[in-house]
Amino acid sequence: MPNVVREEIDNLNSVLTITLEKAEVENKLKSELAKYREKAQMKGFRKGKTPDGMLRKLYGKGLLADIVNDSLQRQLYDHIIENKLEVLGQPLPSENHPEVDLDPIQVTDYIFKFDLGLAPEFEIKGLDASSVYEKYAVEISDERVEEELLKARKRFGKRIVSEAEIQAEDMLKLQLVELDGDSAKEGGIEHNFSLLLDNAEDGAKAILLSHKVGDTLKMDVFALEKDRDEDFVRRYFLGLEKEDEREINERVFQITIEEASRIESAEMGEEFYNTYFGEGRVSNEEEAYAAIRKDYGQFFDQQANALLFRDLQEKLLEENQLPLPGAFLKRWVLASNENATPESVEKGFESFTKSLQWSLIRNKAARQFGIQVTEDDLKAYFANRVLSYFGGQLNDMTLINGMVERLLQDEKQVDQAGDEVLLDKLQAAINAVVTINLKPIPEEEFVEIIRQAQVEAQTQQAEADILGEEE
CATH class of the missing domain: 3.30.70.1050 (Trigger factor ribosome-binding domain)
Structure with a gap:
């Protein structure tokens, strides 16, 4: 032997x-x-x-x-x-x-x-009530709830056509005619297109709002909509094919307002409540406001949990500074990744070792709490993902189960799902043993904190990519 x-x-x-x-x-x-x-x-x-x-x-x-x-x-x-x-x-x-x-x-x-x-042998420090953390509790204003409800009513409203009046959020159907002096140019450009007034340049918007349906006026078509270059204007406003290279000497065209339409907000009633909130969830205006506040609260709470977990991770790394076989790991990264160089390994090694240390702490904590990811966990995870594809409104269990089974056959998807389920369970277990104090914060400040966290995460990902890691 x-x-x-x-x-x-x-x-x-x-x-x-x-x-x-x-x-x-x-x-x-x-x-x-x-x-x-x-x-x-x-x-x-x-x-x-x-x-x-x-x-x-x-x-x-x-x-x-x-x-x-x-x-x-x-x-x-x-x-x-x-x-x-x-x-x-x-x-x-x-x-x-x-x-x-x-x-x-x-x-x-x-x-x-x-x-x-x-891997080093260690016992995890910092998993007890003496470890204190703050979790953001986002304050959702009445104005935010009102704004979201109005958006929802607009989304499920009906488009109506105005006979004369033009309003700031209207969609206009315009007819454009190329001019020769004050008259239509013989053989010139004629084209119909639509313009959402919200996207119009301020000056053009003011001019159009001062007119009504059926009016004809002269306007600089190249200054009609915000942030549009000449190629866009030629293609969509003038209706010219890409191959049509004719010169346009005059910027001013004759424009006729043929139609103005707008979305009329859905009425606050059973049909809207069932369509937007789900069957039987909301039956009156008070419940509608409460449901939106709750949904927004859950959305922000997920983000607050993500920030809390980041803080947990950083503190656990600080309290458990694990030694690693550095020289060996540098050799291994070079040997296992053909794109790596000694210079790139040195540059990204600090980020790499931090990630590895966290993996060791995470896995030991999962064993310590007895956390396991079961097939039922994965099925529930994928079922929620499938439901999210359909806005949570899918009731066809045969379709859901079929899509879940297909996802379970994808090894990469299963690995990713397993990691996410494990982290969710781990956070719940850690939250139960440490001390968490709620910190009220206005929505605007919280959104900025999230933005900064995303920038930091992108920077860390870029450092990891130096070693050719595929996250």
Whole structure:
């Protein structure tokens, strides 16, 4: 049997020496060569009678390499599992160990050395009531609730056409005619298009609001809508194809207001309540305001929980500064990522080690709290995701279950879902044992804090990308 010997360099580094004995390797090689001999048809030899020496020259090196690699992998990982070693990264061939010559003609004992980087042993500090955190409690103003309800009523309202009056949020249907002096240009441009007054330049908007449906006026079409370049105006206002390169010498065109329409807000009643809030959830205006406040509160509470978890993570990292086998990890990143360079590894190493330390703390905390992610957890997670695709209004369980089953077949999706479920459970467990004080905060201030947190997260992701990590 192969011998495996572990030498502990320190608490974070070990060297495994694996010896593959000549007799076992030779027996496996002979067995594989025998299989080839049965199939081989070589000129000058009957089938199954090819000499051993010739088979070794033709196929021996590749077969020997496969035998050695398979045996090494098995012995290496069996040792790690049997001894419950928490290995960081993957084992690496020792740098100073000489290259092994695999000669199928003269099989011998083979000795290989592998460096292991080990996770530190530690107990988590900071998971008790003496650890105090603040969680934002966002104050939702009456004005915000009123604004959201008005938006909802607009979204489910009906479009009506005005006979004359034009209002600030109207959609206008306009007819454009190219001019030659004060008259329509013969063979000139004529085109119909729509304009949302909210998108119009301030000056153009004021002019249009001073007129009514049916009026004809002259306007600079290139100064009609905000943030539109000449290409957009030619394509959508003038109706010119991309290939049409005719020169437009005059910016002023004749415009006729053919129609003005607007969304009339849905009436506050059963039809609107059931459509927007869901069947039977709301039956009057007071309940509508309460439902919007609750939904907004849940939305902000999710973000506040995310910020709280960030603070938990940072404090746990601060209180549990775990040592790591730095030199080994730098070698491993270089060896496992063809895009990495010594310079890029150094530049992103601090971010990388912080992420690794958090993974160790997170996983130990999950074991400590007995947290597991079950198949039912994943199904519930994916079911909620599917419902979100349909705005939470899908009642077809056959369709939902079918989409969930397809998502469960996607390994990458399952891994991502498992991580998110684990973190949700972990946060709930940590929240239950630490002290959390609520801190009221106006919505505007909270939104700015979220914006800054997103910028920081993007910066951290950029640093991680330096090492070629795919998050």
